[in-house]
Amino acid sequence: MNKPLRRVAIFCGLLVLALLVRVNWVQFVQAEELQSDKNNRRVAIERYSVPRGNIIVDGKAITGSTKTDSGDFEYKRTYKNGEMWAPVTGYASQAYGADKLESLYDEILTGSDDRLFFNRTIDMLTGKEQKGGQVVTTLKRDAQEAAYKGLGDKKGAVAAIDPSTGAILALASTPSYDPSSIAGMTDTDQENYQRLLKDPDKPMNNRPLRETFFPGSTFKVVTAAAALEHGLIDDIDAKTETPAPYILPNTKTELKNDGPHPTCENGSLREALRVSCNTVFGKLGADMGRDKLVETAEKFGFNDPEIDVPVRAARSNVSTEMDKPQTALSAIGQFETAATPLQMAMVTSAVANDGKLMKPYMVDQLRAPNLNVIEQTSPEEMSRPLSPENAQKLQQAMETVVEKGTGTGAQLPNATVGGKTGTAQRGVDNSEKPYAWFISYAKTDQGSPVAVAVVVEDSDASREDISGGGLAAPIAKSVMQAVIDGNK
Amino acid sequence: MSSTVNTGNTTTIGPMGAPSRRNTELALLVFAVLIPVFAYINVGLAKEGTVPAGVLGYTGGLGLLAGIAHVMVRKFAPYADPLMLPVATLLNGLGLVLIWRLDQEPTITTDALGGAMAPGQLMWSTLGVALFLGVLVFLKDHRVLQRYTYISMVVALILLILPMFFPARFGARIWITIPGVGSLQPGEFAKIIIAVFFAGYLMVKRDALALASRRFMGLYLPRGRDLGPILVIWALSLMILIFETDLGTSLLFFGLFVIMLYVATERTSWVVFGLTLSAAGAVTVATFASHVQSRVDNWLNPLSLAENGGVTETAQAMYTFGAGGILGSGLGQGYSRLIGGIAPKSDYILATVGEELGLTGLMAILVLYGLLIERGLRTALAARDPFGKLLAVGLAGAFALQVFVVAGGVTGLIPLTGMTMPFLAQGGSSVIANWALIAILLRISDTARRPAPAPAPSTDAEMTQVVRP
Structure with a gap:
């Protein structure tokens, strides 16, 4: 009976080999694709696992990050004077994803951009938490304030440009919304989001753009x-x-x-x-x-x-x-x-x-x-x-x-x-x-x-x-x- | 491994006797206990930043179990294979750590889901080792089992049919629920008992099955009356598939039968015949049974969303494997809990291995299973009696098929089935049954490698006196 036994042994070896090949396929060849799949919740978990980098106006941050205890996500986005800056920043919400600058520069803000690879490696080797980069805008705080306050409680929009460079100086939209109010994933955030969606005045519309x-x-x-x-x-x-x-x-x-x-x-x-x-x-x-x-x-x-x-x-x-x-x-x-x-x-x-x-x-x-500046926009x-x-x-x-x-x-x-x-x-x-x-x-x-x-x-x-x-x-x-x- | 040098001795019994290899086993057991202990500390450090409080108890518990098992093997099966006990201990120990690690995730350790499962699993493991010892002590010779061939058949049939009368859990009817005690997966025990039955039955019938055949197109076709048993087993496994909605058990039993039939008769025609039957059965059932279809759909499109727009378990498992990459996130630092429910602790435990220990760790685990299977098959080769050979190949084959069906299902190689990873996954029936399986294999290998008793001194020499005139 030893001849068929040896063949069965080879067959069992092939079964194990098939498994080994399969796990290599899934965890090596397909890994990248699976890791960035849009339905993979790990993407969002990673996005909020470190304090998010800030969006800067006139040298000061108009955003922030705060620790939360809402399940998977460690940090939550906060906004300073969110209603005024909402047309610029957009939102980064644990429950609803990101929008506008928050979405476009997500990888810079979370620190996972390829251009930040070196920083990331240094942080990893020195045991520091990964940090996000910054997005510096061309906006002027005073101009934005004048625009936003000028519009007051009326519906409207303002766009201001520096004619010699094309730099946008103000971008206001009213009525606006506070992105902080939908940044988390609690019931309140969800209620706020639903209310914003149903509001006939469409506060989440970016009117100037x-x-x-x-x-x-x-x-x-x-x-x-x-x-x-x-x-x-x-x-x-x-x-x-x-x-x-x-x-x-x-x-x-x-x-x-x-x-x-x-x-x-x-x-x-x-x-x-x-x-x-x-x-x-x-x-x-x-x-x-x-x-x-x-x-x-x-x-x-x-x-x-x-x-x-x-x-x-x-x-x-x-x-x-x-x-x-x-x-x-x-x-x-x-x-x-x-x-x-x-x-x-x-x-x-x-x-x-x-x-x-x-x-x-x-x-x-x-x-x-x-x-360090990793990208500088020059007027065109x-x-x-x-x-x-x-x-x-x-x-x-x-x-x-x-x-x-x-x-x-x-x-x-x-x-x-x-x-x-x-x-x-x-x-x-x-x-x-x-x-x-x-x-x-x-x-x-x-x-x-x-x-x-x-x-x-x-x-x-x-x-x-x-x-x-x-x-x-x-x-x-x-x-x-x-x-x-x-x-x- | 020094055991390879040893193989020459296992098949032919020299007058010097084979070395018992118990010290090798002891040395390997030390690693088999230490590795899970380090893993346990690792989880504690990753999750809480401290060495977990239970580390001494856990080390002591696992060490004690392994130690007792070793001493008993030394006494009751001194020539048994030295690798199987350490590998089983390592897998069981790692399984406990992984379940404990998943217990640290509040979202999948709610009361509704049964709370923490590591303590229960530790108890089942202890019971498993106890059964292991019981088999070693009371089963002096595996050939005794041959006497129970037809009783085994009846018991196996009952165990396989019983779950049909109990409600389905997680989409499969493979449990029997005893109020107040818990639920059992009789299929795990049935796989051992049915191997006993096949071994006993084929021992008797193999000549008839092998020799009474007609040659047709290069194949030896069995006589019609000899087809009976294989058709019965085929029908039974199809019934399991249809009524218990369990592809895994069905595949396991039919595959087991074909392997044992092939080894017993040495006729390739049986394999061809078996594969044809199973392919026909699988295609027919897959065409008509909706639950099989949905499994197949999930397998073909693992990432597509569920009907309610949610992410399916299959997709979550694939993401979990993908997240691990080559080196893994480290124990305690993955998100396999996203699979949800108790599945990450039971059916999908390999996903946690894949994410937290990476491709490297997952391959190491698979190779450990491969090693255990290889030692089982080697035992079959070494066994000197046909019943022992058949039983050993049956048990090792069943183990191999189970590992393949579960790991293949979880990683998306084949459609998913409802079986658990031996030793690693949460589940009392599985861990107990597999410890018994290892004990039987150890018993067979002990018998195989035991030096033949020294020939009794010829009494004739004393008794027969030359009467001198």
Whole structure:
């Protein structure tokens, strides 16, 4: 019986061998894939096993970490003034994952990024706990505070950019939420999260980056830029041939101005911008045609689905398939035109920066736990929607708006301000409360330090020009003031 | 290992007699006790930062069990294989540490789940060693078991059929619940008893099964009337699969029978025949039985989510293995509790090994099992009587199949079954039955290696006197 016995022994040996091969396959070949699988709870456990690195504004952390006793997770994220900074930080929640900067730089903040390998190894060898790196933002605390407090308990959003670099200085959204309230995984955190999801005001929406509005009359700045660039207008003070009201081409629809503006008839570009003439800009749009308007708008960043700051902004839209009357409507910010507050801040910043649009960004540096810089963002030119001469002409027109037009509420004592008002209509037949817009830039001897776009819900916005100037302009003013004061 | 040098002596009995190798066993036992003790301290240091308070008691307890077992083997089975007792002790000791380590996780040690399980397991281990000693003391010669061939058959059938009348636990009907005492897994005992039956039965019938056959296409086909027994066993294992929803036990019994039949008859045709039958049975059942289908689905897509959107046990086990990597997280520092329930302590105990001791530790454990199987098969080779050979190969084969089916199921090599890892996993029946299995193997190897008694002095020489005239 020994011959079959030996064969059985070989068979049993093969069984054990098969097991050995299998465990090598699972624990060596497949290990990496299994370790990072999205359903593997160890990923989250690891994320919260060490104090999370901080997000920095003006040299100070706006986040923190605290020990918890909630089950698997040792540390919990905390936020200082979370409601104000929520559009910047996003959230890192034990129960709901991470969002915005917290999500994009998760590996830096937990310290597991490949670039931190050396630090990690040293920490492991010296027996120290792994530490997270830091994300240093470009935001300005004072500007953010001015924006957030200015919006107050109204619904709205503010985006402010440094025109010369593209650095984002303020990014506010109201009503906001405190990411601390959903950072844990207790019942309270879950209730808070559910309540935030159900809130009709959508406090978790990132309005300055991720929500688009009708830009209304603020889009006339884009139309003006296109008219200058494509040679329809050379002298901003020269009269145009514009009837009031203006009949939309190929239709019998009258395009009227809001209120009696006698100067709109054959008004110059400067005058049309000052009192916000629909007729002049509508005709300009129709005259130059869809392609030219779209070309300039796209140079400003419209229709670009990948504006990453590095949080991806929503795509701002200008229709590429509109007919002539629709082009006229688009030229005054209606029809399918939609823009994020960031987009309108970019438009303003390009005008203020003499026609050069800088790529917007909000993360200046990534730092290792020992403060070594591991990544530095350098300003980058995105496009040139305007020539410097045309940009300066447009600046003059926008400065007239603030000096003696609809935007007088944004005047600053120590800087020249150029701006434009607008109203964003919402809902079918304006069934929802409209938003008032104000976009502006400030200019000092050293160039322009800030361009800002403000959009705020205004129940009394019966007339677009007054509303934008009345509610939104003071917010823009205080943000610009904060930036100028901060630069001194 | 010095025992390899020894093999020449085990099969042919020289006049000098084989060395007993008891001192080798003692030296190995010291390691088999110390390694789990270090593991125990390691868990304490990792979880609490201190040496656990029970370390002296644990060392003493395990050392005492191993010591008593060794002394009894020295007395009652002095020529027994020196490796099996240390390997079994090491696996049992590590199993206790792993269960104690998982007891430190509050989420899987709630009262609803039965609380801490290490104390109970220690008690079962003690009972197991007691049974081990009982077998050594009272079973003087394994051939005695041959007398109980048909009684064994009846007992084995009862043990296998009994769980059908008890409610299913964790999706399989392999338990019998005795109120007030607890639950037993009769399959663990049945595997020993059925090996006794097969060995006794095949001893008698092997010539008929081997020789009365027709040659067809190079294979010796058995006569129709000789097919009876194999068909009965096949039907029985299919019934286990269908009614007890237990693929593992079913596979174990059929595989055991085919192995023993092959060894007894030396006919490859039986293996071919057996494999054909089992493949046909498996495919048929897998097509019709939903619980088998779901097991197979889990096996094919281990990471897919459960119907309620949760992560399945299978996926959690795979993550646990993956988390271990090559060197593991260290004892006490893994998250195998995420598997949930008591499964990490019983069916999935290998996952904890994989995560905390890494690929290295898991391979070491598997090699230990391989070693135990190899010693069992070597015992079968060395045994001098056909019954002993068949019984030893049956027990070692059953052990090998069980290790393969459990470890293969847990690591996703084959569909998961509801059996436990011998010695390592939590479970009273399993640890007791496997200690008895080792005792029988030791008894057979003792008989095999025992030097033949010196020929009795020829009385004729004295008695027959030459009568001189």
